[in-house]
Amino acid sequence: MDFNLSEDQQLLKDSVDRFIQNEYDFETRRKIANSDEGFSRKNWKTFAELGWLAVGLPEEHGGFGGPVETMVIMEGIGRGLLTEPYLPTVVLGGGLIAEAGNETQKSGILSAIADGSCMVAFAYAEPTSRFNLADVATKAEKSGGGWKLSGHKSVVYGAPSADKIIVSARTSGGQRDRDGVSLFIVDNNANGLSRRDYPTADGLRASEVMLEGVEVGADALLGEEGKAMPVIEKVVDRGIAALCAEAVGCMEVLKDETNEYLKTRKQFGVPIGKFQVLQHRMVDCFIELEQSRSMAYMVTLKLDEDEAERRKAATAAKAQIGKGGVFVGAESVQMHGGMGMTDELKISHYYKRLMQIDTMFGNRDYQLKQFAALTQ
Template sequence: MDFNLSEEQQLLKDSVDRFILDDYDFEKRRKTSSTDDGFSRDNWKTFAELGWLAVGLPEEYGGFGGPIETMIVMEAIGRGLVTEPYLPTVVLGAGLVVEAGTEEQKTEILGAVAEGNCMLAFGYAEPTSRFNLADVTTKAEEQGGGYVLNGHKSVVYGAPSADRIIVSARTSGGVRDRDGISLFIVDNNAKGVSRRDYPTADGLRASEVMLENVEVGADAMLGAEGAALPVIEKVVDRGIAALCSEAVGCMEMLKDETNEYLKTRKQFGVPIGKFQVLQHRMVDCFIELEQSRSMTYMVTLKLDEDEKERRKAASSAKAQIGKGGVFIGAQSVQMHGGMGMTDELKISHYYKRLMQIDTMFGNRDWHLKQFAALTQ
């Protein structure tokens, strides 16, 4: 039992932490997040140069590291409230290709991702699916050796800037059947793909992606026909672990900022941190953070266990992170008083991100229900 980072991991951590500290201060982040892209392509290049876009990819495609390295990068992303689409591209998109791709697909995509020349997004949700990954109505019909896609993928993070969007679509079976779901790699500018792009409450970019008679070749299919759900679940569980790490970064930043504020803000002639009611609230935040960090380590280290253990780990971690994140976010706003409400202070921005993190890949209720079913 050991919770220490290896020497290489520590070096990676130092490098991402230094970047966030030196080159990603909140004012810079505010500027880049209000551009059309919502992020900086220069930063993306830097990520590529520093090797962060290769994290978790197989070595033969220029990659290195695994879940722990992803955790390290994502925690820093959380601390800096980074808007570059790392999760959609590296963790989800490239993750799906690693898991299910053919040799050709891997060669074509993974190297480009690592070099910063390919951005990805993953469209799995639909207007009626809520959090159920098997609830897929988007259709893929065979036609002339390829497929024709029709459907609507909702709130696809990273889609506006993605070169390719990976979508789930039904090749057979009924709406919520576990079997019959396939994955397709679709060029973002393919004929029949239309998007409505928008900013999200947490300052990122997402799209409604409409697929209308989009014709793709057979080589666009990712993995075996009709058998994509286990792959999606596996990669989403890695996404959950990554998101938990990001949330821990957000929570830690809020905890530090708020604790500092309690020591410096004076009312009634004393720092407000002298008031026991606020001390205890702050302790509650600290404990939520520690629990969230512990659960993040747990899920990160259990991603390669058998399916049941992995899903238990992911659902329990996500349930904790959703609860803890929103709690710390809301309490940080509260303890900052009126200033916590402002757009100027970064506090509310972290709160907004933590709210989206709670929802993404299924909220607390969803995961408690999954966890209950897995542990009865």
């Protein structure tokens, strides 16, 4: 199989690499992460002008490309450790609307995502749900001609800056039933919606979202009532593929930075890279990186397969990414010595992001259990 990028995909990769090299060095990233919003709206506008925000969206609504183009961008985001909420808005938010939305919802929101005028967050996790997407206690009850939402959503990435939040809520059934889960598009400034915003360990922004009798119209329902789980799982699998690509970008930087450090740091009058034990550890890091890269390619190419193949690919890739990312991060920190954990060195920031990636949508232990269940 030919894994070389097409000419258009290579041009996209080059544009991402140029932006990171010219506009997003680590000190710039540090300043952006420490700003009030935690990302740069100027950069977001640039992303729109470069066409990045349209990747993966339907062509009839201003989009282009597909999973491979998303992989190219997300790997670049990992290399640059970008803090802009690309995954919540484009991959998850745009993906949910493209899959489940009616024509009015698509035309009103997808084009706005593509031109950078609308940001979206996906509120799916709850304090007691752990990694189970179907564990939804948030309630949606019919009220007049619309709906009334009540509940608590946790760790909603991108919510502090989002214009709209897509909320999973239960319209029927028990708390962990697959049937009965619906999706609703809620304005971030809706009456009854409150947020507690905070920076995450990896320098991004998230919120605890409280819904206290939030009233929305009938047009806020996204997709078929009570039948949202297949759509949620499909889009989350795309999110997992995107995270796998981002993790590969992070691991690549850690490998390169650590290898360069071993060539320049001297002990006993020679570069420590001359010591065989450290050479072996670098080889182990390289192997984990390449295995993770292969799995990222695999899950990306299987996103359009049938549900069973897609789910197996996503769980297998996420398990490897969790294992490989944590391994490469820990080894990079250890080979840098104590300063590898300091805030001043970029190594620790990439390691934190890889730890968060391992946890998002289910850590490696959870994914291995899911893979085992799918292959029985």
